[in-house]
Amino acid sequence: MIPSIKQSSRFNAIYQSYLIAFFIFLAAPLIVVAVFSFNDSLFPSFPWQGFTTDWFFSSEGNKIGIFFDSDLLNSIWLSIGIALVTTLLAITVACTNAFLFERFDFPGKSFLYMLMLLPLVIPGVLLGVSILVFSSEIANYLEDYWFIDLEFLRPGLTLVVIGQFAFITTICTLIISARLKKFDRSLEEAALNLGASPLMAVFTVTMPFLKPAIIGAAIVSFLMSFENFNTTFMLVGSDAPLTVAMFERLREGSTPVLNAISLLLMLGSGVLAIINMTMQKKSA
């Protein structure tokens, strides 16, 4: 089964056609989404009515293209905003976590490390509802006993950010820790010997070394936040981020404008994926 071992040509043919079938399976749903965004029809299905770019650029009639669909455009901006804030928070905490776990020894460290991994095994829906319940309880308590009404503890964008931050931080911590492990401590010591304060050494020597991991983690975090549905869906208020808005339209039955936006999403995430992969290769 490895190149140095000869197999019958029939075995090889079967194995290779299996692989081709597998890649068709992987690509098929993405290809049809892309192709039907150019169908000149009100539904993303056959029959093929001819090629059009109306689902991107048309501004009137019964076909409103994505660039003129203000509801969807708003939800895109909302998602971008949420993703930026979540990423900023998650990266900050992930950096402090990485230093804590890589540089310090303290009682209960391995227990804390396990707790830190926990968000990976909690289903997203559950993470969402538990935060919803907890924050509502705090809000109710404050309102009943202290007559303070804290709007941000009710379903809405702040809670969405908090919910996404709760699990994205774990992933960012793992990415940044992995790179910090490879850091040669003697470089930091050299900086200290040359008169730098510990903090200065970290910021001038260690952080630049971590930069590729931080950028990689930020890309992953941005995409995970942007594409998150499960946790977000439990915590949204009246403003719908993109995934929630798309979900609602999908259930109603959709026009190919959804294909158009999906194609844009694919291009966006594809570009980010390639940037991330080439960067990992360079820094490895």
Place this chain on the structure above:
Amino acid sequence: MSSLRTTSTFKLGMWLLLAPLCLWLVLLIILPHLELLVFSFTDPEKDSFTFGFYQEFFLEPLYWRTFVRTAVMSIMATILTLLIAFPVAFYIAKMLKGRSKGIVFAMCLIPFWVSELVRTFGWMILLRESGVISNFLQWSGLSDGPVELLYTDATIMLGLVYTSMLFMVVPLVSTLDSLDDSYIEAGYDLGGTNWNVLREIVIPHAVPGIVSGCIIVFMLSLGNYLTPVLLGGKDSLWFTEQIYTQFITRFNWEQGSAFGLLLLLLSSLIVWAGLKISGQSFAKTMG
């Protein structure tokens, strides 16, 4: 650095780094789940302790059947994903070298950077009555009329397998990568057949990857919401849907909390069992 370790600045640094970690874990993970636990045992009218919401789960067949169904289908999806992914991972890890290996591996990864919603939408276009496959079957004469392929259990299974494929391929490739070719060659030299080599050498070596892949895929399937709802339609009967209904539609938070904890319990049990059987540690498998 040794002088630094004893100074109080070092201690202060540690506490400063400990603070965000603890705030995050306590406020966003531990307390919310404890709150769920309290909720699930509280009678909202009398504000007293009750087992009622768990009783309700066992007494109402719809609830526990949905629960069992979700668990069984998730296990089946995990096994299917493993079977489909293994030959692919083996090919990438062992048959390909250098540049072509990188490209094929990247081809496996890139689809999963796209939102799950988009991927599921793609399957809907392929499988629905007016969809691509139905049209193809009619055009080729294999079927006389439109065929509805959506809204069956098989469709849900297909969606689950597709969605979690990456999380199986990646750990498998990385463990198979570390298997030295000479072991495989030795297996053949000693007269082993393909099947012998696979069973005696390749699979035992791949166990850590198989376990972490299976655990992740199982948890993702169990906690999935989009795929069962969109591909399974009204009768998808997925447990996360029940949780959503209790919380958001019926506003019965106590019942929803009980359901949520049961789901968490099931997923922890299966993860624990998987680790136990294979003798792996949680931190190693996840990290």
